[in-house]
Amino acid sequence: MSPTTSDPSATWATGHVTFLGAGPGDPGLLTLRAVEALARADVLIAEPEVLDVVRTHAKAGVTVLGAENPGTPGQTAADDASTAAAVPALRDCANLVMEAARGGKRVVRAVSGDPGLDTYAAGEMLACAADGVSFEVVPGIAAAVGVPAYAGVPLRDAQGADVRFVDARTASERCWTEVGASDGTVVVSTTLDAVAAAAGELVAAGRKPDTPLTVTVAGTTTRQRTWNATLGTIAQTFKQAKVLPSPEGGRPVIAVVGERSAAAQRDQLSWFESKPLFGWKVLVPRTKEQAASLSDQLSSYGAVPHEVPTIAVEPPRTPQQMERAVKGLVTGRYEWIAFTSVNAVKAVREKFEEYGLDARAFAGIKVAAVGEQTANALIAFGVKPDLVPSGEQSAAGLLEDWPPYDPVFDPIDRVFLPRADIATETLVAGLIDLGWEVDDVTAYRTVRASPPPAETREAIKGGGFDAVLFTSSSTVRNLVGIAGKPHNVTVIACIGPATAKTAEEHGLRVDVMSPEPSVHRLAQALADFGAKRRAAALEAGDPVSRPSERRPGARRRRAAP
Numbered sequence: 001m002s003p004t005t006s007d008p009s010a011t012w013a014t015g016h017v018t019f020l021g022a023g024p025g026d027p028g029l030l031t032l033r034a035v036e037a038l039a040r041a042d043v044l045i046a047e048p049e050v051l052d053v054v055r056t057h058a059k060a061g062v063t064v065l066g067a068e069n070p071g072t073p074g075q076t077a078a079d080d081a082s083t084a085a086a087v088p089a090l091r092d093c094a095n096l097v098m099e100a101a102r103g104g105k106r107v108v109r110a111v112s113g114d115p116g117l118d119t120y121a122a123g124e125m126l127a128c129a130a131d132g133v134s135f136e137v138v139p140g141i142a143a144a145v146g147v148p149a150y151a152g153v154p155l156r157d158a159q160g161a162d163v164r165f166v167d168a169r170t171a172s173e174r175c176w177t178e179v180g181a182s183d184g185t186v187v188v189s190t191t192l193d194a195v196a197a198a199a200g201e202l203v204a205a206g207r208k209p210d211t212p213l214t215v216t217v218a219g220t221t222t223r224q225r226t227w228n229a230t231l232g233t234i235a236q237t238f239k240q241a242k243v244l245p246s247p248e249g250g251r252p253v254i255a256v257v258g259e260r261s262a263a264a265q266r267d268q269l270s271w272f273e274s275k276p277l278f279g280w281k282v283l284v285p286r287t288k289e290q291a292a293s294l295s296d297q298l299s300s301y302g303a304v305p306h307e308v309p310t311i312a313v314e315p316p317r318t319p320q321q322m323e324r325a326v327k328g329l330v331t332g333r334y335e336w337i338a339f340t341s342v343n344a345v346k347a348v349r350e351k352f353e354e355y356g357l358d359a360r361a362f363a364g365i366k367v368a369a370v371g372e373q374t375a376n377a378l379i380a381f382g383v384k385p386d387l388v389p390s391g392e393q394s395a396a397g398l399l400e401d402w403p404p405y406d407p408v409f410d411p412i413d414r415v416f417l418p419r420a421d422i423a424t425e426t427l428v429a430g431l432i433d434l435g436w437e438v439d440d441v442t443a444y445r446t447v448r449a450s451p452p453p454a455e456t457r458e459a460i461k462g463g464g465f466d467a468v469l470f471t472s473s474s475t476v477r478n479l480v481g482i483a484g485k486p487h488n489v490t491v492i493a494c495i496g497p498a499t500a501k502t503a504e505e506h507g508l509r510v511d512v513m514s515p516e517p518s519v520h521r522l523a524q525a526l527a528d529f530g531a532k533r534r535a536a537a538l539e540a541g542d543p544v545s546r547p548s549e550r551r552p553g554a555r556r557r558r559a560a561p
Contacts, residue, residue, distance in 0.1 A: 015100065015101030015102055015103060015104050015105050015106070015107065015133060015134075016101065016106050016107065016133075016134050016135065016136070017097055017098075017101050017107045017108075017109060017124075017128055017133060017134070017135040017136075018037045018041070018106070018107065018108045018109065018135070018136050018137075018138055019109050019111070019115040019121050019124070019125060019135060019136070019137045019138070020034050020037055020038070020054070020108050020109065020110045020111070020115065020138045020140065021034070021110075021111060021112075021113055021114040021115050021116075021138060021139050021140015021141070021142075022034070022046070022050035022053050022054050022110045022111065022112055022113075022140055023050075023053070023112075023113065023140045023141040023146060023220070024112070024113060024141060024142070024143035024146040024147055024219055024220045025049075025053070025112075025143075025218065025219060025220040025221040026146075026150070026220035026221060027052075027053045027056065029140075029141050029146060029220065030053065030054070030057070030140075031138065031139070031140070033138050034054075034057075034138050034140065035057045037108055037138055038054055038057040038058050038108055039057060039058070039059055040059070040106055041058055041059070041062055041106050041107065041108040042062065042063065042100070042105040042106045042107070043062065043063045043064075043065065043100040043105045043106070043107045043108070044058050044062050044063070044064045044065070044107075044108050044110065045065045045093065045096055045097060045100075045107065045108070045109045045110070046064070046108075046109075046110040046111075047110065047111055047112055049112055050110050050111065050112050051064070051110075053110075054108070054110045058108075063100075063105075065096055065100075093109075093120065093124060094123065094124045094127040094128075097109055097124055097127075097128065097133075098127060098128060098131055098133055101128070101133045101134075102131075102133070109121065109124060111140075112143070113140055113141070113142045113143045113144075114139050114140045114141065114142045115137050115138075115139070115140065116137070116139065117142055117144075125137075143189065143219060143220075143252070143254055144165050144187045144189055144254060145187075146219065146220055147216050147219030147220060147254040148187065148214075148216070148254060148256050150216075150219055150220045150224060150272045151214060151216040151219065151224070151226045151254075151256075151266070151270065151272070151273070152226075152265075152266045152268075152269035152270035152271055152272070152273070153214050153216075153226075153256045153266060153269070154269070155185050155187065155256070156185070161184050161185050161258065162182060162183075162184030162185070163184055163185045163186075163187065164178075164179045164182060164184055164185070164186045164187070165186075165187045165189070166179055166186060166187070166188050166189070167188075167189045167190075168188050168189065168190035168191075168194060168197075168198040168201075169189070169190065169191070169194075171201075176201045176202065176204070176205045177205050177206075179202065179205065180201075180202050180203075180204070180205020180206040180207050181205065181206050183258075183259070184258060185256065185257065185258035186202065186256070186257040186258060187254065187255070187256055187257075188254070188255040188256075188257065189252065189253075189254060190252070190253060190255060191251060191252055191253060192217055192243065192251045192252075192253050195215050195234055195238070195253060195255055196234055196235040196238065198255065199213065199231040199232075199234050199235070199255075199257075200231075202231055202257060203231050203232065207231055207257070208231070209230060209231050209232030209233075210230050210231075210232060211230055211231045211257055211258065211259065212228070212229075212230055212257070212258065212259065213228075213229050213230055213231055213234055213255060213256070213257050214226055214227065214228055214229075214255065214256045214266060215227045215229070215234065215253055215254075215255045216253060216254050216255075216256075217251055217252075217253045218251070219253075219254055220272075222278065222279050222299075222302060222303070222304045223279065224272065224273060224279075225273075226266070226270070226273060227241065227243075228266060231257065272302070273302075274534070275301055275302030276301050276302065276527040276528070276530040276531035276534065277298065277301040277302050277303035277466075277467075277526065277527055277530040278301075278302035278303075279302065279303075279304065279466075279546055280302070280303045280304065280466040280467055280530065280546055280547075281303070281304045281306060281459075281464065281465050281466050281467075281546075281548065282298050282303045282304065282305050282306065282465065282466060282467045282468070282469065282526070283306050283308055283460065283465045283467070283468040283469070283486075283490075284298070284305050284306065284307050284308070284469055285308055285309070285310040285468070285469070285470065285471065285475040285478070285479050286307055286309060286310075286471070286475075287307060287309040288307045290309075290342060290373075291305065291307045293373070293520075294469075294519050294520065294523060295307065297520055297523045297524075298523055298526075301523070301526075301527040301530070303466075303467075306456070306465070308452045308456060308460075308479070308483070309449045310448070310449050310474070310475050310478035310479045310482065311446045311447065311448060311449055311474065311475075311478055312446070312447050312448070312449045312450070313343050313346075313347075313444050313445070313446060313447075314444065314445045314446075314447055315347075315444060315445070316421065316442045316443065316444060316445055317445070321441050321442065322347070322351060322418070322441055322442070322443055323351070325416055325418065325439055325441045326348065326351045326352070326355065326357075328416070328439070329361065329362075329365065329416055330357065330361050332364070332412070333412070333414060333416075333439075334365060334412060334414050334415060334416040334439070335365070335366060335410055335411070335412040335413065335414060335415065336365070336366045336367070336368060336414075336415040336416070336436070337362070337365055337366075337367055337368070337415070337416040337417075337418070338367075338368040338369075338370075338398070338415055338416070338417050338427065338431075339367070339368065339369045339370065339374050339377075339378060339385075339418065340370045340374070340395060340417075340419050340420075340427065341370070341374055341419070341420065342373055342374055342377045343420065343443075343444055343446075344374070344418045344419055344420070344443050344444070345374060345377040345378055345381060346377070346444075347418060347443035347444045348418055348443065349381050358382065359381055359382030359383050362383050366386045366387065367383055367384075367385045367386050367387070368385060368386065368387040368388070368398060368402070369385040369387070369388050370388075370389065370393065370394060370395055370397070370398050370427075371388070371389070371393040371394075371518075372388070372393065372518075372520075373519075375388050387401060387402065389401055392516065392517060393516075393517060393518055394517050395426045395427040395430070396426060396430075398427065399426075399427065399430035399431070399434075402430070402431065402434060403434075404434040404435050405434060405435030405436050413435070413436055413437050414436070414437045414438070414439060415431055415436050415437070415438050415439065416439050416441065417431075417438055417439065417440050417441060418441050418443035419440070419441070419442070419443060420442070420443070420444055420445070420446050421442045421444070421445045421446065422446055422474070428440050446474070448478050448481060448482060449478065449482060450482070451482040451483060452482065452483055456483065457483045457484060460479075460483045460484055460485075460486055460487070460490075461483070461484040461485065461486070461487060462487055463487030463488075463489045463490060463547075463548050464487075464548055465486065465487075465490050465548065466490065466491060466546045466547045466548045467490060467491035467492075467493060467512075467526055467547065468486050468490055468491075468492060468493070469493050469495075469519070469522055469523065469526065470492065470493065470494045470495065470499050470502075470503055471495045471499070471519055471522065472495065472499055473498055473499050473501075473502035475499075476499060476502045476503050476506055476508075477502065477506070480506050485506060485507060485508065486508065488509065489547050489548060489550050490547060490548070491511045491512060491526070491529065491547050492508050492509060492510050492511050492512070493510075493511065493512035493513075493514070493522055493525065493526045493529070494510050494512070494513055494514070494522075495514045495517055495518075495519065495522045496513070496514060496517045497513075500513060511529065512525050512526050512529045513525065
């Protein structure tokens with residue numbers, strides 16, 4: 001692809017700008033091309049509302065600059081005298097972009113939605129072209145298209161209804177007259193406190209007051225909320241829902257108007273807001289690294305995972321034992337090495353790196369792993385486990401599949417078991433019963449983590465979380481110790497009977513029990529609980545609400561979505 005520039009002699013080496021659409025809010029809606037551009041960026045200039053969406057994909061060391069655009073999106077300086085204040089912001093942002101590009105940097109300029117619908121981006125492109133700076137455009141999903149899809153509101157039916165897009169913040173009287181005379185679907189970009197006024201404009205222009213209308217705020221995010229009404233009833237609908245007046249009334253929304261917009265069928269088509277844990281704030285008592293796959297699973301159910309580590313991992317007080325074992329591993333002392341946790345894999349890996357070793361040192365040694373996550377950590381290290389429990393993912397499950405020592409087939413009778421200082425003796429005793437000698441080595445110590453921020457502690461005790469997943473008895477004890485006991489409206493989910501017993505001993509009501517000791521089955525059990533809770537509310541004709549919305553005062557705070 002040739003660079004777009006006013007100077008044909010310009011080259012990519014002089015710097016390059018990518019104008020990138022970050023979509024309407026859901027990080028998963030970034031295109032593959034956008035992710036590639038972000039991974040190569042030297043400088044990232046992003047609007048505040050999309051910074052968190054795009055920064056995740058930027059490389060380490062990228063320079064991040066903010067881009068504040070105080071004017072109305074989609075509006076040019078010629079539209080209205082009130083936009084005069086926006087012009088300096090446009091000029092300043094263009095200067096940031098070109099200053100970095102002139103320095104030979106690859107610049108990504110990220111905007112909400114699609115760059116083609118952002119007048120500021122268009123102005124910056126013109127500035128680049130005028131200055132001979134090469135650029136490209138990576139389209140993004142526009143809010144006017146993406147938000148209705150997430151709200152369960154198709155814009156066209158089988159008859160192919162006409163679809164009109166209107167920005168109510170800049171629409172002229174002529175624009176309202178034209179869309180009012182049409183019988184097609186109208187997608188209106190507006191703000192929460194201006195929806196009723198936009199509905200009034202459409203009625204005044206000829207639309208019937210009983211025309212169906214949907215209004216979606218925070219579209220494509222887990223804060224999304226959609227109201228069904230008509231042009232004539234939307235003001236009353238907001239009043240009953242206590243939406244307005246609100247300090248957040250200026251938040252952007254997408255309204256879809258029309259007989260053919262399938263608004264009446266939204267109960268069947270609302271796939272996003274009907275997820276079993278939609279909007280639930282779920283506390284995961286693990287570090288972000290440990291909880292990555294679990295948090296992804298919870299997010300797929302519509303939840304908002306919040307990781308709070310309850311334990312910290314530290315080196316053993318006396319590292320000599322671990323050092324001797326690793327040297328013995330290299331010199332052929334062991335037939336097997338058994339990993340019981342991701343932390344054990346990490347501890348051995350760090351010791352290997354300290355000695356300049358890598359996964360090749362495992363050659364000739366059989367490797368066992370308790371559970372899928374531990375196995376994945378080994379694979380990431382370059383080691384494929386020889387033994388993973390076929391049944392229960394636990395030490396007991398591993399023992400079920402572990403072969404007894406056979407002096408004919410096993411030249412060495414010793415097992416290296418790196419583990420935590422507080423691990424149980426189940427695996428050691430079982431291996432000894434099978435005829436093996438075990439070097440039981442403390443590879444790391446687990447200590448209680450530091451308390452989370454005050455805001456998180458208050459949310460735990462005050463009912464700000466909808467659910468908490470307890471993956472062991474120690475997570476119960478440590479969470480209560482560092483942050484306090486979860487509020488009684490919070491759904492308590494436990495990985496097994498022992499964990500549930502500890503939770504009950506701490507005065508907690510256990511609502512969900514995993515059918516087997518697996519964090520992913522635990523998350524599934526919580527999702528099943530949420531789905532049944534939602535179905536019961538719908539059957540009873542009650543509004544679907546999250547557990548945290550049932551606490552005293554929560555309904556009052558919900559007035560502003």
